[in-house]
Amino acid sequence: MAEQQQHASNSGAYLIRGAAILGGAAEDLLIRDGIIAARGPHLDADGVGVGDATVIEAAGLVALPGMVDIHTHLREPGREDAETVETGTRAAALGGYTAVHAMANSTPVADTAGVVEQVLTLGRAAGWVDVRPVGAVTVGLAGEQLAELGAMADSRARVRVFSDDGICVHDPVLMRRALEYVKAFDGVVAQHAQEPRLTAGAQMNEGEVSAVLGLAGWPAVAEESIIARDVLLAQHVGSRLHVCHVSTAGSVEIIRWAKSRGVNVTAEVTPHHLWLTDELARSYDPVYKVNPPLRTDADVQALRAALADGTIDVVGTDHAPHPSEHKECEWAQAAMGMTGLETALSVVQHTMIETGLMGWADFARVTSTAPAGIGRLQDQGRPLEAGEPANVILVDPAARWTVDPSKMATMGRNSPFAGRELPGRVVATFFKGHPTVLDGTLNTPYRWPDDAADAPAVRS
Numbered sequence: 001m002a003e004q005q006q007h008a009s010n011s012g013a014y015l016i017r018g019a020a021i022l023g024g025a026a027e028d029l030l031i032r033d034g035i036i037a038a039r040g041p042h043l044d045a046d047g048v049g050v051g052d053a054t055v056i057e058a059a060g061l062v063a064l065p066g067m068v069d070i071h072t073h074l075r076e077p078g079r080e081d082a083e084t085v086e087t088g089t090r091a092a093a094l095g096g097y098t099a100v101h102a103m104a105n106s107t108p109v110a111d112t113a114g115v116v117e118q119v120l121t122l123g124r125a126a127g128w129v130d131v132r133p134v135g136a137v138t139v140g141l142a143g144e145q146l147a148e149l150g151a152m153a154d155s156r157a158r159v160r161v162f163s164d165d166g167i168c169v170h171d172p173v174l175m176r177r178a179l180e181y182v183k184a185f186d187g188v189v190a191q192h193a194q195e196p197r198l199t200a201g202a203q204m205n206e207g208e209v210s211a212v213l214g215l216a217g218w219p220a221v222a223e224e225s226i227i228a229r230d231v232l233l234a235q236h237v238g239s240r241l242h243v244c245h246v247s248t249a250g251s252v253e254i255i256r257w258a259k260s261r262g263v264n265v266t267a268e269v270t271p272h273h274l275w276l277t278d279e280l281a282r283s284y285d286p287v288y289k290v291n292p293p294l295r296t297d298a299d300v301q302a303l304r305a306a307l308a309d310g311t312i313d314v315v316g317t318d319h320a321p322h323p324s325e326h327k328e329c330e331w332a333q334a335a336m337g338m339t340g341l342e343t344a345l346s347v348v349q350h351t352m353i354e355t356g357l358m359g360w361a362d363f364a365r366v367t368s369t370a371p372a373g374i375g376r377l378q379d380q381g382r383p384l385e386a387g388e389p390a391n392v393i394l395v396d397p398a399a400r401w402t403v404d405p406s407k408m409a410t411m412g413r414n415s416p417f418a419g420r421e422l423p424g425r426v427v428a429t430f431f432k433g434h435p436t437v438l439d440g441t442l443n444t445p446y447r448w449p450d451d452a453a454d455a456p457a458v459r460s
C-alpha cells in the first residue's frame with residue numbers, strides 16, 4: 001500500500017506547451033514516467049497520445065536541463081542550526097537544481113563510507129534533488145592522512161568528487177597521492193586553492209581597499225600559486241583536477257595555459273565572483289565576507305570572459321549558509337560565506353546573458369552539462385530529447401524580483417544580493433519527471449523507490 005502511494009506521487013504526465021528549448025524555437029515536451037516521452041512543435045496535434053497529461057502553458061518560458069551544483073554546503077550532519085539537507089535541497093529545487101554535490105566539511109566530516117552514505121540517505125528522504133556526497137580528501141580535513149577514498153567510491157554513495165573544501169590540501173605529497181588514488185575509479189580532486197601560509201589572518205582581498213580599511217589582505221598569489229602547482233601535479237600523474245571557486249584574473253591565465261597543454265583540469269566560478277567586488281567591504285557589512293574573497297572589477301571581467309570562452313567550465317554556487325549570529329557581528333569575527341542556490345540562475349542571467357556574453361545554450365552547458373560531467377552523473381545534464389531523463393526546468397527570463405532572504409527556503413539569511421532586483425525566475429522544476437516546483441513555489445518531493453538505494457547512476 002505504501003509503495004503504491006509512493007509510486008502514485010511520482011506518476012502523472014505533463015505536457016509543456018510552447019517552451020523555448022534552450023532559448024531557441026518553441027516546442028512542446030511530453031514528460032511521462034520519469035522521462036521526456038516526446039518533443040516536437042505541436043505534440044497534441046500530432047497524435048502522440050498526450051490525453052491524460054497535465055498541460056503547462058510555457059509560452060515565453062525557456063526550457064533548460066535541471067541545474068547541477070558542483071559545490072554546495074548543506075551543513076548536515078552536525079550544523080543543523082545553519083542548514084539541513086531538507087532546507088538546503090528545498091532551496092536547490094526552487095533555484096532550478098536537480099542535483100547538488102554536498103561538500104564534506106560537515107560534523108562529522110564526510111571522510112568515511114558511513115558518513116557519505118548517511119548524506120545520501122538524507123538526500124533521498126528529502127526527495128527534492130539528487131544529493132551527491134563529496135568525500136573528504138584527508139581524514140578530518142586535517143591535511144595529514146588520506147581518507148578512505150576507495151571505500152567512499154565503492155559505497156552506496158558512489159563518490160566521484162573528493163574535496164577538503166574550506167581548507168586547501170596544501171601538502172604537495174598528499175595532493176599527489178590523492179590525484180593518483182582517484183584515477184582508479186575515475187574520480188576528481190576538487191581543490192580549494194589557497195596557500196595557507198600566505199592567507200593567515202586574512203580578512204579580504206589584498207589591494208587598495210584592504211589598505212584603506214586596515215584589514216589584513218588575502219593576496220591573489222595565494223590562490224594562483226596552488227593552482228599552478230596542482231595543474232603541474234595533475235599533468236605529472238595523469239589525473240583529473242577540479243579547481244573550486246576561481247577568483248582572480250591570474251588564476252584564469254594559469255588554467256588557460258594548463259588546458260592548452262592538455263592538462264585534465266576543470267574550473268568553477270561562483271555567481272558572486274561574477275558580479276561583486278571588494279569595494280563592498282567599505283561598508284564593513286560581513287555579508288560580503290567570503291572565502292575566497294571578493295576581488296577587483298578587473299578580476300570580475302576576466303572571470304566572465306573565461307566562463308564565456310570555456311576556460312572556466314562551470315558555475316558552482318559555494319552555497320554557504322550561516323546562522324545570523326555568525327554573520328551579524330564585527331567583520332573580523334564574522335564567518336566567511338554566502339548563500340547562493342536561490343539566486344544563482346538570476347545572477348548568471350544578469351552577468352552573462354544580459355551582457356551578451358552567453359546564450360541559454362551556454363547557460364545549460366555551464367550549469368548542467370559540464371558539472372554533471374565532472375561529477376560523472378549519468379542522469380543529469382542530458383539533452384532535452386525524447387528518451388532522456390526528465391530533469392527539466394522552466395525559466396521566465398522576463399521576470400524581475402527583489403531578493404528578500406527572509407522569504408527564501410534556505411535557513412541562511414546571508415545573501416549578498418539582498419535588496420537587489422534580479423532578472424529571471426524558475427517557474428517549474430521537474431526532477432525525474434516529478435514537479436518539485438510549480439508556479440514558482442515548492443510542490444511535493446520525489447519519492448525514491450525502496451530499491452533505488454544500491455544503484456546510483458554514475459557514468460564513466
Ligand SMILES: [Zn+2]
Binds near residue numbers: 165167244245
Ligand atoms: Zn572553498
